Amino acid sequence: MNIIFVGRSHGKSKTVVFNNTKIAMLALAFVLLIVSVVVAGYNLALPAETDGELNEVSGEAVDYWQSLLKDQQHQIDALKQESVEQVDALTLRMGSIQASVLRLDALGQRLTEVAKLGKGEFDFASAPAVGGPESVEGAESYSLADLQASLVQIERQIEDREQQLDVLDELFVSKKIQKDLFIAGRPIKKGWMSSRYGYRSDPFSGKRAWHGGVDFAGKNGSDIVAVASGVVTWSSSRYGYGNLVQINHGEVTTRYGHCNEILVKVGEVVKKGQVVARMGSTGRSTGPHVHFEVIKNNKTLNPEKYIYRASR
16 A cells, blocks of 8 residues: 655655555554543543542541541540559558558567567568479469459458457457456565564564554665556655555555655556665664555555465
8 A cells, every 4th residue: 555645846746655564553553542532531521420439438438447446445445444443442452451461460469479479489570481382283363353352352361360369369468467467476676574464563662563564674775666567656755654655456556665766656557577666764664674565445455465476
């Protein structure tokens, strides 16, 4: 196939020869051009509708995922709040348990002292010694429910132990009080009995006179001790007694006369064996000694039965 091109000037012409290959390429290019034009026209004809649908679908997806994320965040916040409340509750319970344990330790320590148990036999200041081989089988962590159940059991055990120790404490304390108030022993650490209870010859007049106590002679300034625990009700000079210490032990009162020096005051609580005065010769006295009396219901009793009886 030949195509002849004729120019306007000088009447010249140009011939282009097309074989089958060139014709096929021209036809293919023409078809591609038509397809491109059709596709471009279609895209130009419907852009707004397609974009709107895509935007609408994308917006619904975003809203869905945002809603889902909000729900999950609410659930997480609720779980956090619940966890905080459970931890706070456990903290309060642990504080209560710790306070109970401290009280048990104090009670136990006091009972060991009252019972005079050997040091180290019951040491409430340290944790009890425990041990054993390590076991791998059955080793697992506590769940929250198991932990709460264990705390309930421990609280019940502590409550039972507190009641038992309270009863023991009352018994021991009552026994200790009775022991401390139990009058026994001599009112001196060193010395000898120089005059007994009852009628005797008065050392000043020589006549028969009643002696309402016993006298213990000794070195001037030696210790005078309380024969039982009690409260000081007199701590000064008194006619006939010189410097006098009087101690109330409940049902019974004791007196310590002719003291050189008084070491306690009225209202002071004294313990059994405590030094309350120094031996002297004040008042109606012929030399250093202590006049010891035991009084019950405003009547003197023979102190010897208290002096020689066994201590509790």
